[in-house]
Amino acid sequence: MRLTTFTDFGLRALMRLAGEPTRAFSTAELAEEFAVSRHHLAKVISVLAGAGLIATRRGGGGGAMLARPADQIRLGEVVRLLEADQVLVECFAPAGNLCTLTPRCRLKARLAKAEAAFLAELDESTLADCIYTPAEKV
Template sequence: MRLTSFTDFGLRVLMRMAGSPDRAFTTAELADEFRVSRNHLAKVISSLSGAGYLETRRGGGGGATLARRPEDIRLGDVVAYLEADQALVECFQPGGAACTLTPHCRLKARLAGAEAAFLADLNRSSLADCVYRPQQA
């Protein structure tokens, strides 16, 4: 399974915030640290906020913070949420039936099982297991 860069940066944002839970992070600050565009990271942060993983405040002194304790954020749940619009294969998409093998396919169920196992394995870990603390200079 391959994760999108959107999910990759979503996990990075959460890990970084878990490493410094007492402070707010701005999109610009994280974009600079991760060397990614502000626009892309703003979408990631907005999605994480919409899912209830982050709280955001606008204006001076604003930024984003974790909305839950790292121990309460399961990695598989985060990945499943951020990858919700990314079907593993075409036939997993709503209305996806372009494959001529669909009526007799024996692969689809195995792929669905593998995807479920992948997420279940990730859910054995929480964000607390992956906290990132930058090196102090």
């Protein structure tokens, strides 16, 4: 499996917020620290906030913070949220499947099982297991 950069940025942001849970981080600050697009990260932050994983405040002293303790946020939950619009292969899409093998395909069920196992493995870990602080840079 390959995760999108959207999910990658979301996981990075959550790990960083978990590293200093009492501090609010601006999107610009996180984008600079990770050397990623501020615009793209803002979209990620918006989705995370909409799902109740982070809380955001505008203005001075504002920014993003975890809305729940890191040990209550499962990695599988985050990946499902951020990859919601992505399908592993074309035939998993509810519309637009042009694969001529679909009616007789023996691969689809195996891929679905592998994807479920991947997410189940991520469900075994929480954000607390992956906390990141800059002092840990290697």
